[in-house]
Amino acid sequence: MWWNYVIPIVTLIVGLVGGFFIGVYYLRRQLTSMQNDPQMLQKMAKQMGYNLNGKQMQQAQQMMKQNGGMPGGKPPKGNAYPPNKRRR
Numbered sequence: 098m099w100w101n102y103v104i105p106i107v108t109l110i111v112g113l114v115g116g117f118f119i120g121v122y123y124l125r126r127q128l129t130s131m132q133n134d135p136q137m138l139q140k141m142a143k144q145m146g147y148n149l150n151g152k153q154m155q156q157a158q159q160m161m162k163q164n165g166g167m168p169g170g171k172p173p174k175g176n177a178y179p180p181n182k183r184r185r
Contacts (some may be wrong), residue, residue, distance in 0.1 A: 119177045 131137040135154055142149045
């Protein structure tokens with residue numbers, strides 16, 4: 098009778114983990130396709146309350162390409178801050 102408690106808990110954990118990874122995969126695909134489609138990027142910016150002009154749009158696309166498609170992206174290489182201006 099212990100399996101009546103264990104199986105639902107294990108199923109819940111597996112479902113949460115699987116859903117998380119599927120969500121991350123979907124989000125990365127969306128951001129990568131948005132990087133190549135300026136209209137999708139413009140639409141997302143409008144939903145967030147921003148109205149981007151052409152120069153700002155190019156900067157956003159360039160930033161997404163440099164960061165590997167993710168807003169947080171890859172960490173900067175080397176020492177990003179000079180010794181006297183490091184974050185603490």
